[in-house]
Amino acid sequence: MPIDLQTDKLVLQHPKGASAELLLYGATIISWKSGSVTNAQPTERLFVSGKAALDGSKPVRGGIPVVFPCFGAPTHPEHAKLGQHGFARSETWTFDGIVMDNEAGVSIRLTLEPTASIAAKYERPFHLAYVVTLAEHQLSTDLHVKNTGLSTSPPLEFQALLHNYIRVNSSEVVVTPLKGLTYYDKTEPDEQLRTKVEARGQVDVKKYTDFVYQNAPGTYEVTSPTNKIEVRAVNFKDVVVWNPQQEGAKIADMEDGGWEKYVCVEPGYVHGFATLPAGETWVGQQVLSAKL
Numbered sequence: 001m002p003i004d005l006q007t008d009k010l011v012l013q014h015p016k017g018a019s020a021e022l023l024l025y026g027a028t029i030i031s032w033k034s035g036s037v038t039n040a041q042p043t044e045r046l047f048v049s050g051k052a053a054l055d056g057s058k059p060v061r062g063g064i065p066v067v068f069p070c071f072g073a074p075t076h077p078e079h080a081k082l083g084q085h086g087f088a089r090s091e092t093w094t095f096d097g098i099v100m101d102n103e104a105g106v107s108i109r110l111t112l113e114p115t116a117s118i119a120a121k122y123e124r125p126f127h128l129a130y131v132v133t134l135a136e137h138q139l140s141t142d143l144h145v146k147n148t149g150l151s152t153s154p155p156l157e158f159q160a161l162l163h164n165y166i167r168v169n170s171s172e173v174v175v176t177p178l179k180g181l182t183y184y185d186k187t188e189p190d191e192q193l194r195t196k197v198e199a200r201g202q203v204d205v206k207k208y209t210d211f212v213y214q215n216a217p218g219t220y221e222v223t224s225p226t227n228k229i230e231v232r233a234v235n236f237k238d239v240v241v242w243n244p245q246q247e248g249a250k251i252a253d254m255e256d257g258g259w260e261k262y263v264c265v266e267p268g269y270v271h272g273f274a275t276l277p278a279g280e281t282w283v284g285q286q287v288l289s290a291k292l
């Protein structure tokens with residue numbers, strides 16, 4: 001079966017060998033196995049911590065959690081009751097159907113609408129759809145946000161991000177091209193000094209990195225001697241590069257030394273807020289391609 005719907009997760013299988021698994025909880029992709037143009041053998045491209053909870057008790061430490069409607073701690077008054085990174089990664093989504101099932105792509109759609117538990121902490125009406133498409137060497141994830149409010153209601157203001165944990169040796173990986181971009185350095189203790197300009201042609205994560213690059217180009221290469229993933233994003237104007245290094249030891253669900261096994265490269269709309277008038281839809285798209 002190219003698409004296997006189980007109680008709490010979906011398994012996608014591409015006829016040429018790639019596969020992906022996603023939980024209904026958080027619409028979190030927890031595995032993407034893909035070959036590349038130069039290496040046909042499907043290999044795992046995402047990192048999931050050995051200590052991650054996969055039972056819906058807390059957001060998954062790894063894979064691709066969906067961040068909506070706030071990134072980090074809430075800063076918008078409408079998000080005040082939400083936790084870090086919002087609720088999309090910790091609510092159970094609904095399987096809405098198969099979008100495509102052929103060699104070009106095996107594709108499904110999940111949706112999320114306000115539930116009693118969401119409405120208790122977030123009052124705005126919305127409809128989210130998440131379309132996940134598996135191709136021979138690619139995984140596409142498209143987030144559709146609709147403001148379902150009445151025409152008289154104010155625009156929806158939100159942030160959204162795809163929190164990719166890319167499996168790679170973090171001491172060898174570089175992320176390009178980020179040179180010349182303004183970024184917000186969340187590791188900088190002095191608030192006044194947090195806005196910086198990237199001077200490096202190749203950004204490594206050999207030290208604690210938590211950088212929010214603004215107005216980034218949208219296409220990034222995540223390269224190590226044994227792995228290369230291209231991240232292509234549309235409408236996610238910013239990109240976060242995160243690796244906690246030893247700070248990761250303070251994260252309860254991080255496996256020992258887990259930070260040596262991934263880099264997070266996260267396209268998002270996170271500097272400021274996307275503004276969506278009533279009745280309209282915003283679509284943020286991402287394509288991950290295995291190049292090596």
Ligand SMILES: O=P(O)(O)OC[C@H]1O[C@@H](O)[C@H](O)[C@@H](O)[C@@H]1O
Nearest residue numbers: 072084085163186210240242266
């Ligand atoms: O522990 P969480 O909520 O999954 O967040 C992990 C990291 O996510 C990154 O996107 C943030 O920039 C970091 O500041 C944060 O630590």
